[in-house]
Amino acid sequence: xxxxxxxxxxxxxxxxxxxxxxxxxxxxxxxxxxxxxxxxxxxxxxxxxxxxxxxxxxxxxxxxxxxxxxxxxxxxxxxxxxxxxxxxxxxxxxxxxxxxxxxxxxxxxxxxxxxxxxxxxxxxxxxxxxxxxxxxxxxxxxxxxxxxxxxxxxxxxxxxxxxxxxxxxxxxxxxxxxxxxxxxxxxxxxxxxxxxxxxxxxxxxxxxxxxxxxxxxxxxxxxxxxxxxxxxxxxxxxxxxxxxxxxxxxxxxxxxxxxxxxxxxxxxxxxxxxxxxxxxxxxxxxxxxxxxxxxxxxxxxxxxxxxxxxxxxxxxxxxxxxxxxxxxxxxxxxxxxxxxxxxxxxxxxxxxxxxxxxxxxxxxxxxxxxxx
Amino acid sequence: xxxxxxxxxxxxxxxxxxxxxxxxxxxxxxxxxxxxxxxxxxxxxxxxxxxxxxxxxxxxxxxxxxxxxxxxxxxxxxxxxxxxxxxxxxxxxxxxxxxxxxxxxxxxxxxxxxxxxxxxxxxxxxxxxxxxxxxxxxxxxxxxxxxxxxxxxxxxxxxxxxxxxxxxxxxxxxxxxxxxxxxxxxxxxxxxxxxxxxxxxxxxxxxxxxxxxxxxxxxxxxxxxxxxxxxxxxxxxxxxxxxxxxxxxxxxxxxxxxxxxxxxxxxxxxxxxxxxxxxxxxxxxxxxxxxxxxxxxxxxxxxxxxxxxxxxxxxxxxxxxxxxxxxxxxxxxxxxxxxxxxxxxxxxxxxxxxxxxxxxxxxxxxxxxxxx
DNA sequence: TTGTACGCGTTATCAG
DNA sequence: CTGATAACGCGTACAA
Numbered sequence: 001x002x003x004x005x006x007x008x009x010x011x012x013x014x015x016x017x018x019x020x021x022x023x024x025x026x027x028x029x030x031x032x033x034x035x036x037x038x039x040x041x042x043x044x045x046x047x048x049x050x051x052x053x054x055x056x057x058x059x060x061x062x063x064x065x066x067x068x069x070x071x072x073x074x075x076x077x078x079x080x081x082x083x084x085x086x087x088x089x090x091x092x093x094x095x096x097x098x099x100x101x102x103x104x105x106x107x108x109x110x111x112x113x114x115x116x117x118x119x120x121x122x123x124x125x126x127x128x129x130x131x132x133x134x135x136x137x138x139x140x141x142x143x144x145x146x147x148x149x150x151x152x153x154x155x156x157x158x159x160x161x162x163x164x165x166x167x168x169x170x171x172x173x174x175x176x177x178x179x180x181x182x183x184x185x186x187x188x189x190x191x192x193x194x195x196x197x198x199x200x201x202x203x204x205x206x207x208x209x210x211x212x213x214x215x216x217x218x219x220x221x222x223x224x225x226x227x228x229x230x231x232x233x234x235x236x237x238x239x240x241x242x243x244x245x246x247x248x249x250x251x252x253x254x255x256x257x258x259x260x261x262x263x264x265x266x267x268x269x270x271x272x273x274x275x276x277x278x279x280x281x282x283x284x285x286x287x288x289x290x291x292x293x294x295x296x297x298x299x300x301x302x303x304x305x306x307x308x309x310x311x312x313x314x315x316x317x318x319x320x321x322x323x324x325x326x327x328x329x330x331x332x333x334x335x336x337x338x339x340x341x342x343x344x345x346x347x348x349x350x351x352x353x354x355x356x357x358x359x360x361x362x363x364x365x366x367x368x369x370x371x372x
Numbered sequence: 373x374x375x376x377x378x379x380x381x382x383x384x385x386x387x388x389x390x391x392x393x394x395x396x397x398x399x400x401x402x403x404x405x406x407x408x409x410x411x412x413x414x415x416x417x418x419x420x421x422x423x424x425x426x427x428x429x430x431x432x433x434x435x436x437x438x439x440x441x442x443x444x445x446x447x448x449x450x451x452x453x454x455x456x457x458x459x460x461x462x463x464x465x466x467x468x469x470x471x472x473x474x475x476x477x478x479x480x481x482x483x484x485x486x487x488x489x490x491x492x493x494x495x496x497x498x499x500x501x502x503x504x505x506x507x508x509x510x511x512x513x514x515x516x517x518x519x520x521x522x523x524x525x526x527x528x529x530x531x532x533x534x535x536x537x538x539x540x541x542x543x544x545x546x547x548x549x550x551x552x553x554x555x556x557x558x559x560x561x562x563x564x565x566x567x568x569x570x571x572x573x574x575x576x577x578x579x580x581x582x583x584x585x586x587x588x589x590x591x592x593x594x595x596x597x598x599x600x601x602x603x604x605x606x607x608x609x610x611x612x613x614x615x616x617x618x619x620x621x622x623x624x625x626x627x628x629x630x631x632x633x634x635x636x637x638x639x640x641x642x643x644x645x646x647x648x649x650x651x652x653x654x655x656x657x658x659x660x661x662x663x664x665x666x667x668x669x670x671x672x673x674x675x676x677x678x679x680x681x682x683x684x685x686x687x688x689x690x691x692x693x694x695x696x697x698x699x700x701x702x703x704x705x706x707x708x709x710x711x712x713x714x715x716x717x718x719x720x721x722x723x724x725x726x727x728x729x730x731x732x733x734x735x736x737x738x739x740x741x742x743x744x
Numbered sequence: 745t746t747g748t749a750c751g752c753g754t755t756a757t758c759a760g
Numbered sequence: 761c762t763g764a765t766a767a768c769g770c771g772t773a774c775a776a
Contacts, residue, residue, distance in 0.1 A: 007517060009753055010753065033761060034761075054494055054754070056431050056432055056493060056494045058755070059428050060754075060768050060769055062767090081454075082448050082451070082454030083449050086447070098490075119424050120424055120427045121470065295689070302693070321667065321693070321694050381770085392747045393747085394746070394747060430771075432752050432754085434752065436771075
């Protein structure tokens with residue numbers, strides 16, 4: 001009943017089996033050239049002593065590693081990230097790697113801390129969703145040491161736009177809508193700034209702009225003319241991209257369309273913001289830029305006892321269950337996770353191409369909510 | 373542009389700063405008694421060389437560890453587990469620990485493999501959801517070495533009942549319903565077998581039976597008399613418990629109630645099974661024993677254009693969004709994760725009480741779907 | 745306060 | 761095919 005009997009070592013096994021340390025090491029590492037008699041004695045000693053290979057100790061030898069990859073995301077509780085983490089873990093585990101997942105909670109300081117901790121732990125590779133205000137320092141510091149992959153958002157090689165976008169930040173009491181003009185202007189600069197340099201590290205992105213554009217076109221096609229972009233802060237890369245796609249669709253031939261922007265972080269906030277707008281007649285359709293916004297929109301519709309045409313970005317569990325079922329722009333999350341894992345594994349296997357950006361297509365899933 | 377320049381070591385730092393290895397070690401470990409001049413030289417050398425503390429190497433010293441905890445769950449993609457993992461990670465990270473999460477996919481072999489791998493990695497503690505057919509061997513092997521906590525299901529100290537329960541396993545083509553009798557019988561034995569011995573390891577459970585009983589009583593209160601238990605395989609501990617609670621409610625004074633059991637693993641299967649039963653008049657209410665069954669039930673109702681009173685086990689995203697909103701038995705997942713993390717941390721801090729089982733209460737959230 | 749020498753558990757070299 | 765010996769990067773007596 002000793003609380004913590006210290007685990008037996010190779011030395012113990014060697015002594016018990018009456019062989020040299022190195023022979024045990026060979027046996028443990030699956031070497032074939034061992035006298036069967038000795039191998040048997042060693043195997044017996046191992047099970048009798050309850051010996052377990054110490055990977056942590058083995059990993060300090062040069063050229064050896066613990067076969068662990070780090071994954072830094074913003075929130076494990078969000079289905080988007082947990083699906084991604086699952087996919088990454090699955091691909092890595094097929095290749096003998098373990099995954100360490102940590103959440104930054106969208107906090108840049110905590111993000112740095114976690115990356116540091118993972119590096120100190122000597123992980124073999126890093127898959128990272130860069131924080132909101134990315135200082136790029138983490139990537140520059142880590143990239144030379146080990147394979148690094150940015151996922152969902154690029155590791156900025158230039159700082160983000162100083163004033164993210166002067167959008168009308170709606171607040172529940174006095175939700176403001178802004179005319180199209182300033183948004184279009186800021187969009188132009190966002191477009192110009194898109195990927196000015198080659199990526200710092202391998203990067204896996206979804207086609208946020210393209211997906212948003214397709215969704216917006218679909219709303220326009222059904223007669224929408226005053227569309228609300230309901231999303232999270234435009235400080236977020238994905239939001240900026242989706243907003244850019246949104247505006248790109250509005251600039252198209254089917255002119256005369258107006259737009260406004262409302263910002264909300266949680267589903268409840270989104271519901272409040274939208275509820276306040278519903279009676280005013282200032283909007284006639286909603287593009288929900290993430291799943292929380294979609295859920296908020298449904299709540300607002302339910303509360304108001306009315307609804308507007310709606311398309312959301314990111315599929316979510318409820319989307320097909322509510323009436324009308326919610327049309328969405330879906331990312332192939334599993335594929336993104338697998339791509340990220342494979343990118344790390346490829347470099348671990350020795351490949352050293354120039355860092356590349358992979359943009360995965362999105363798909364528009366129409367379920368009915370896009371119609372008036 | 374060297375692919376992998378080997379990271380600088382303490383020795384390099386010591387040489388660059390012109391001090392002894394030990395002094396650098398002290399500096400890195402935050403010792404206070406260092407000549408400020410030397411400390412400054414060391415700090416400079418560290419930043420110039422880009423030195424990072426190697427925790428893996430440090431952890432092989434006796435008494436030291438990498439401060440990593442392993443978490444073995446069945447499926448990260450299930451919101452239940454990702455919420456739990458998030459909660460565990462949060463609590464651990466507040467205490468300086470990192471979390472390694474792996475999915476067993478409900479496969480007992482893979483489960484063993486993963487536990488072995490985590491043990492080889494020399495994690496400091498283990499939080500495990502035991503696999504379906506638990507052979508208890510993993511816990512017996514691991515528990516003497518490090519703090520182990522079983523979560524969601526107990527680590528069986530006796531093998532599971534040989535024939536899990538002779539329930540009427542419904543299949544889509546010819547869904548079978550079984551009279552109450554055999555279930556009641558098998559329930560009696562399940563009741564008798566519940567926790568025959570003290571737990572092998574610290575165990576964190578939800579009150580599955582109590583929650584299911586409360587939900588079933590609520591359905592009975594609204595006039596239900598032929599209730600369907602729609603759930604996953606009764607090989608699963610949680611399913612057995614929920615089924616036991618379900619039957620316990622049916623045995624109560626409000627007699628005359630009948631029941632049947634249908635098994636489905638996915639939401640789609642659950643929908644099919646239920647859809648086939650809906651027209652027959654053999655059931656007048658549904659207890660969905662997990663969130664996938666709940667979602668399947670909603671789908672079946674929608675397809676059939678009708679509905680029955682419904683209560684589900686485990687809250688889920690859509691529950692409040694669909695009409696009527698789905699009443700559920702909710703577990704406090706965050707609390708369970710925190711409790712598991714704290715149990716590990718307590719033992720790591722030196723506490724050595726006898727292994728205990730903590731059963732956390734569930735809450736019945738009534739949203740309307742329980743009514744006819 | 746600083747440095748020396750050694751050990752942690754494992755693997756690699758290289759001679760038997 | 762096997763084994764003594766020297767690393768690996770770091771922490772700790774112990775001595776200076």
